[in-house]
Amino acid sequence: xxxxxxxxxxxxxxxxxxxxxxxxxxxxxxxxxxxxxxxxxxxxxxxxxxxxxxxxxxxxxxxxxxxxxxxxxxxxxxxxxxxxxxxxxxxxxxxxxxxxxxxxxxxxxxxxxxxxxxxxxxxxxxxxxxxxxxxxxxxxxxxxxxxxxxxxxxxxxxxxxxxxxxxxxxxxxxxxxxxxxxxxxxxxxxxxxxxxxxxxxxxxxxxxxxxxxxxxxxxxxxxxxxxxxxxxxxxxxxxxxxxxxxxxxxxxxxxxxxxxxxxxxxxxxxxxxxxxxxxxxxxxxxxxxxxxxxxxxxxxxxxxxxxxxxxxxxxxxxxxxxxxxxxxxxxxxxxxxxxxxxxxxxxxxxxxxxxxxxxxxxxxxxxxxxxxxxx
Numbered sequence: 001x002x003x004x005x006x007x008x009x010x011x012x013x014x015x016x017x018x019x020x021x022x023x024x025x026x027x028x029x030x031x032x033x034x035x036x037x038x039x040x041x042x043x044x045x046x047x048x049x050x051x052x053x054x055x056x057x058x059x060x061x062x063x064x065x066x067x068x069x070x071x072x073x074x075x076x077x078x079x080x081x082x083x084x085x086x087x088x089x090x091x092x093x094x095x096x097x098x099x100x101x102x103x104x105x106x107x108x109x110x111x112x113x114x115x116x117x118x119x120x121x122x123x124x125x126x127x128x129x130x131x132x133x134x135x136x137x138x139x140x141x142x143x144x145x146x147x148x149x150x151x152x153x154x155x156x157x158x159x160x161x162x163x164x165x166x167x168x169x170x171x172x173x174x175x176x177x178x179x180x181x182x183x184x185x186x187x188x189x190x191x192x193x194x195x196x197x198x199x200x201x202x203x204x205x206x207x208x209x210x211x212x213x214x215x216x217x218x219x220x221x222x223x224x225x226x227x228x229x230x231x232x233x234x235x236x237x238x239x240x241x242x243x244x245x246x247x248x249x250x251x252x253x254x255x256x257x258x259x260x261x262x263x264x265x266x267x268x269x270x271x272x273x274x275x276x277x278x279x280x281x282x283x284x285x286x287x288x289x290x291x292x293x294x295x296x297x298x299x300x301x302x303x304x305x306x307x308x309x310x311x312x313x314x315x316x317x318x319x320x321x322x323x324x325x326x327x328x329x330x331x332x333x334x335x336x337x338x339x340x341x342x343x344x345x346x347x348x349x350x351x352x353x354x355x356x357x358x359x360x361x362x363x364x365x366x367x368x369x370x371x372x373x374x375x
Contacts, residue, residue: 187364250278250291251372255365261305261358268302268312268351268359270369278373287350288371290343298371299338300324300351305358307331314339315352323354332360340374 167174254270269286281288290296304310304326313320314337324335341349351369361367 250280252276252281253370254281255368256361257363257365259360263359264357265353287348290345290347293344294373295375296341296343296371296373298349300369301336302367303332303334303360305360308358309356310359311355313352313354316341316349317347
């Protein structure tokens, strides 16, 4: 820009020097020094007119040169301002281009992430479809098992009606037992409903939904098994009621009403006693000591904590007899088992840790240990 201004000033200087009168052939000789004696009056008048015209032309050219220089200075200022604006525009443009490059980079990263996430989602959907197919097959099997269970229950009801006359004098006690069973079923149903609500709160994706459905099916199958076991135990109890001496009844049910997420060794102590006829169960140690010889039925039910598996054994004098399992395939699985043992007076039976960690219960007990003398 400065070089351009210098060139314009040289051009103006060039123009200014060229304003010397062409009438004097680029000579600066003073017109008053001419020899007027050699000129006649007409020539003098003509020369004066030409001289006057030359003076007017010189003044006009000088004025035009000054105006031109002023315009050049104004143009130079405008060019400087334009250059500053262009520099600012370049700086701003470079900054915008840098920001756009960063945004494009971010968009490419997000696009790559979305592609990977889309592939994962498609894989999860395929896995869910496979699980739903397995679930449909499992539900069909469950329906078949329910039909078989209904037939079995119908046969049991027939046998119960046939033996009703023999068990007439025990009807009151049996009604109480049935009432207790119904009450326990209602408590378990309420507990399962609460667990279902907890499942709903923790479900955040399709995989957890599938696990919850499997947990419900497993729980339903467990309840069927428990119902069948309870009916068998009830039938066995009914068949042996006439053999028991009412003065020698032994029965207990104990529970825990608080949960533990870390229990992983030793004896599971059911510290809350619900029933303890015969005082055979010790809530401080969790051990049942047989007050007399005979045949006993023991039953344990334990809910595993979260998705932590839980294996527990019913042991007789430190020897494991049966095992209950709460599997970790879903949260809050229930493990149950029952055993009939021939005990001598003084034998000890308790529930012992086998594997896993923690157990779950509430103010209405979910994890319980029961036993009674049948003969």
